Amino acid sequence: MTATLVPDLTSPFGTYRAGGWERFVWKLADRHDLAASLRKRVRALVSRLWAGPFDAEADGLRFRLYPGSNYDDRKILAKGRLPERGEHALLARHLREGCVFVDVGANVGSHTLAAARAGARVLAVEANPATADRLAFNVAANGFAGVEIVRKAVGERHGEMALWSEPSNCGFATLVPELTTGEWAGDWRARPVTTVPLADMLAEAGIARVDVLKIDVEGFEDRVLVPYLAGLEATRLPRVVMIETNCRAHWEHDCLALLARLGYRATGATDDNTVLELEASRPEGGRA
The missing domain is CATH 3.40.50.150 (Vaccinia Virus protein VP39)
Incomplete structure (x- = not known):
C-alpha cells in the first residue's frame, strides 16, 4: 500500500513495483458496471489508500503511475495496457x-x-x-x-x-x-x-x-x-x-x-x- 503527495521523480524505475493487489483494487475502482455514485465512492477510497506511485509496463512501455490523480494512470494500472x-x-x-x-x-x-x-x-x-x-x-x-x-x-x-x-x-x-x-x-x-x-x-x-x-x-x-x-x-x-x-x-x-x-x-x-x-x-x- 502506497500513498504520496509529492511525485518521486528521481528514484529509478522499478522502485515501486505494482503488484496484484494494487491492480485489483484499481480494477475494482474502474468498474463501469457499478452505479456512478458507488463507483465515485470506491474510487475516492482507493485514491486515498493507493494513490501511487506504482511502476508498471503497458504494451512494452514503462510508466510511473499515480492513479489517484491521473485518469490515464488509472487505466494503465487497472487494465495493464495503454489507454485509448x-x-x-x-x-x-x-x-x-x-x-x-x-x-x-x-x-x-x-x-x-x-x-x-x-x-x-x-x-x-x-x-x-x-x-x-x-x-x-x-x-x-x-x-x-x-x-x-x-x-x-x-x-x-x-x-x-x-x-x-x-x-x-x-x-x-x-x-x-x-x-x-x-x-x-x-x-x-x-x-x-x-x-x-x-x-x-x-x-x-x-x-x-x-x-x-x-x-x-x-x-x-x-x-x-x-x-x-x-x-x-x-x-x-x-x-x-x-x-x-x-x-x-x-x-x-x-x-x-x-x-x-x-x-x-x-x-x-x-x-x-x-x-x-x-x-x-x-x-x-x-x-x-
Whole structure:
C-alpha cells in the first residue's frame, strides 16, 4: 500500500513495483458496471489508500503511475495496457522511423512514448507542470532521446492564460473555463501558464513540417489548430491530424469543416477523437 503527495521523480524505475493487489483494487475502482455514485465512492477510497506511485509496463512501455490523480494512470494500472487503444491503432500505421510527431496535450506520454518507440522525432507539449514532470520521468525511464518536451500551452498568441486542472485527474486540464462547470464540475484550480502559437513553437524546435499532429486540449483544439493552419502553405500541411472532439461544444471554430476544406478526410474515429488524413500527397517533412 502506497500513498504520496509529492511525485518521486528521481528514484529509478522499478522502485515501486505494482503488484496484484494494487491492480485489483484499481480494477475494482474502474468498474463501469457499478452505479456512478458507488463507483465515485470506491474510487475516492482507493485514491486515498493507493494513490501511487506504482511502476508498471503497458504494451512494452514503462510508466510511473499515480492513479489517484491521473485518469490515464488509472487505466494503465487497472487494465495493464495503454489507454485509448482505438486511437493508438488508428495512428500506428502513420508512425515510423524519421517522421515528426507533435503531441499537443501530451499528458503522461501514452502517445508520445508510442511514437518515440516507432522511431519518430517527438515534440511533446504539456502545460500542466505536475503532468509535465511525470511525462519527463516516463520518457527518461524508456530511454527515448528523440523526445523534446515543451512546458507551455499552445495558444492563439504569445501571452499568459489560466490553465484549469482538477486534482483527481491532472491530465484533464483546460484553458476553457466554461468546461469546468456542468458535466465536468469538480474541484478545479487555476494557475497561469505561458502561451505560444503552435507555428512559433515548431519554429523554435527547428521543425519545418509535421507528419502527424495530435491535439487533445479539452475544448481548446480549435484555437490551437486554426491559427496554425492559417499560416501554412498547402505543401506544408500535416499528413495526419488526430483531434479530440468530445469537447467540441466549446470550440469557437469548426475545426472539422476547416480540415475538410483543406483536403482532409476522416479515416477513423472513436468516441473521443477523430483521425483525418490529407488526401493530396506531399513530400514527408522533418527538421528545417
